[in-house]
Amino acid sequence: MAYDEHLADRVRLELNDQKAQYEDLKMMGGMCFMVDDKMCIGVIEDTLMVRIDVENIDEYMAMEGVGPMQFTGKPMKSFLTIQPEAVDTDNELAYWVGQCLLFNPKAKSSKR
Numbered sequence: 001m002a003y004d005e006h007l008a009d010r011v012r013l014e015l016n017d018q019k020a021q022y023e024d025l026k027m028m029g030g031m032c033f034m035v036d037d038k039m040c041i042g043v044i045e046d047t048l049m050v051r052i053d054v055e056n057i058d059e060y061m062a063m064e065g066v067g068p069m070q071f072t073g074k075p076m077k078s079f080l081t082i083q084p085e086a087v088d089t090d091n092e093l094a095y096w097v098g099q100c101l102l103f104n105p106k107a108k109s110s111k112r
Contacts, residue, residue: 002029002045003029003030003031003043003044003045003046004043004045004046004084005031007043007046007048007084007087008024008031008043010087010090010093011031011033011041011043011048011093011097012024012033014090014093014094014097015033015035015041015097015101017094018094018097018098018101020035020040020097020101021035021036022034022035022040027039027042028042028044029044029045030042030043030044030045030049031043032049035100035101035104036104036105036109037109038051038104038107038108038109039051039107040100040101040104040107041096041097041100044081046084047081047082047083047084048081048082048084048086048087048093048096049069049079049080049081049082050079050080050081050082050096050099050100051078051079051100051103051104051107052078052079052080052099052100052103053078053099053102053103053106054077054078056099057080060080060099061080063086064085064086065082065083065084065085065086065087066080066081066082066083066086067080067081067083068080068081069081078103078107082096
């Protein structure tokens, strides 16, 4: 299944609303949004992929529709998946984009 282009467009709009400079790249069968050359947020199929601060992981995991990112079969540190029903509203999406942007300065850049 291709990624949800409508959700990707919503992410673009929210990144613009939050004045983020980003680059979007097709990656892992989905769309990834890079901020400061670091993976920040993405869309895989119909699911939002977020890169967040692990210090708040318990708080995030307690939220409805949030789960670990298990792209390789085991949880990926600092990455969570957000199910479609958890980002139905613009406010819900804005929250997750905001959390990703807050963490981005602390995130490690991937090796190129």
